[in-house]
Amino acid sequence: xxxxxxxxxxxxxxxxxxxxxxxxxxxxxxxxxxxxxxxxxxxxxxxxxxxxxxxxxxxxxxxxxxxxxxxxxxxxxxxxxxxxxxxxxxxxxxxxxxxxxxxxxxxxxxxxxxxxxxxxxxxxxxxxxxxxxxxxxxxxxxxxxxxxxxxxxxxxxxxxxxxxxxxxxxxxxxxxxxxxxxxxxxxxxxxxxxxxxxxxxxxxxxxxxxxxxxxxxxxxxxxxxxxxxxxx
DNA sequence: GCGACAG
DNA sequence: ATCTTGTCGC
Numbered sequence: 001x002x003x004x005x006x007x008x009x010x011x012x013x014x015x016x017x018x019x020x021x022x023x024x025x026x027x028x029x030x031x032x033x034x035x036x037x038x039x040x041x042x043x044x045x046x047x048x049x050x051x052x053x054x055x056x057x058x059x060x061x062x063x064x065x066x067x068x069x070x071x072x073x074x075x076x077x078x079x080x081x082x083x084x085x086x087x088x089x090x091x092x093x094x095x096x097x098x099x100x101x102x103x104x105x106x107x108x109x110x111x112x113x114x115x116x117x118x119x120x121x122x123x124x125x126x127x128x129x130x131x132x133x134x135x136x137x138x139x140x141x142x143x144x145x146x147x148x149x150x151x152x153x154x155x156x157x158x159x160x161x162x163x164x165x166x167x168x169x170x171x172x173x174x175x176x177x178x179x180x181x182x183x184x185x186x187x188x189x190x191x192x193x194x195x196x197x198x199x200x201x202x203x204x205x206x207x208x209x210x211x212x213x214x215x216x217x218x219x220x221x222x223x224x225x226x227x228x229x230x231x232x
Numbered sequence: 233g234c235g236a237c238a239g
Numbered sequence: 240a241t242c243t244t245g246t247c248g249c
Contacts, residue, residue, distance in 0.1 A: 037239075041241050074240075076237040083239075105238045115238070136238045169249065174238080211241095 001085040003071045010078050014114035017122045021113060026100060026127040026181045029055050032193065033098035034202025035090075035120070037083050038210035044069050048086040049210035051202065052098050056192055058201050064093040064222045065213045076136060077112075079105050080119030087120055093222040099127065100181065100189065102202040106130040107178035107186070109153060109161035111137055121179025128178030129186045130161070131203050135174055143172055148191060150175075162187050170198040 002010070032055045038047040045067055052062040068086035072078070083105075106115030107130030114122075117130030135153075143149040143165045150164040153174065161176030164187065177186040193200040199207070212218040 037240080039239095039240065074239060076239085079238055110238085130238085132238045134238065136236090 002081040005072070005081060007075070007078065010081055011112065014078075014080075014112040014119070017119060018113045020122045021108065021118060022180060023108075023177050023182055024180060026185060029099040029189070031055055031061065031098040031100075032058075032189070032202050033101045034103075034204070034206035035087050035101055036104045036203060036206035036210050037086055038207070038214045040214070044071050046070050046083070046086040047210050047214040048083075048090045049206055049213055050087070050090050050094065050101070051205045051209055052094070053202060053205070055099065058193065058195070060205060060225050062094070062096075062222065062224050063209050064090045065209065065218060065220045066090040066093065067220065077110070079116040080114065083116055084120050084123060088123065091124055095222075097126065100129060101126055101178075102129045102131050102190070102193070102200065102206075103178065104131065104133075104203050104207070106132050106136055106161070106174065107176035109137055109174060109176035113160075115176065115178070117176070117178030125180075127180040129181060129190060130174075130176045130178050131190060131200060132174040132176075133171075133199070135163075145169065147194070150187060159183065164190065166194045166200060167196075167198045173198065173200070 103117040107117035117128045121128035138153040138155040163172040
């Protein structure tokens with residue numbers, strides 16, 4: 001899909017996609033999904049997965065898994081070009097789309113407002129939130145050391161996201177709106193997705209299943225949990 | 233020029 | 240991202 005894109009091409013596409021950003025409120029939230037990618041260090045095979053949780057109960061309902069071949073290199077600022085094609089392939093397996101998808105990485109907290117969450121959100125026309133584990137862009141102020149403390153992250157006076165303490169004595173995560181959601185909602189909703197771990201449940205569970213998929217413990221396809229369980 | 237740099 | 244042992248702190 002993007003394998004023969006140069007970085008100049010990629011920058012142009014990001015700037016064009018950014019024109020479609022619409023940070024309007026998301027309504028009637030009944031489910032929230034987490035999406036992630038796993039891969040072996042020197043392999044082009046990506047193991048993509050999406051988990052769907054009920055909201056606000058956060059019980060695992062469904063998950064989907066697919067593999068995808070990518071040759072686009074890892075490059076800060078261009079994560080979408082590596083991960084979005086694989087995620088769109090798993091996305092196709094899901095017939096009942098979730099209200100929101102949380103992705104591992106940034107949304108508009110990005111030099112061209114086109115982090116992986118915004119990139120996926122624009123192409124899939126889907127409400128998304130970016131949840132990154134470290135800081136890519138903007139000022140990096142560390143919030144107070146207590147659960148739920150947060151600080152705005154801005155660039156040139158513009159608010160682009162938040163650092164959020166999801167657990168005492170743990171480094172913050174970085175939240176930003178992806179697409180079809182307001183900045184305030186992105187922060188409020190992620191706060192409600194915090195379990196007993198640093199990483200909020202949607203992304204945390206997605207990471208867990210793609211790893212099990214990669215090591216052969218789970219198989220490709222769309223799966224339904226018969227007896228939804230709270231996993232924390 | 234220098235340092236930083238999502239996964 | 241993944242691999243991998245011990246170690247510090249709540």
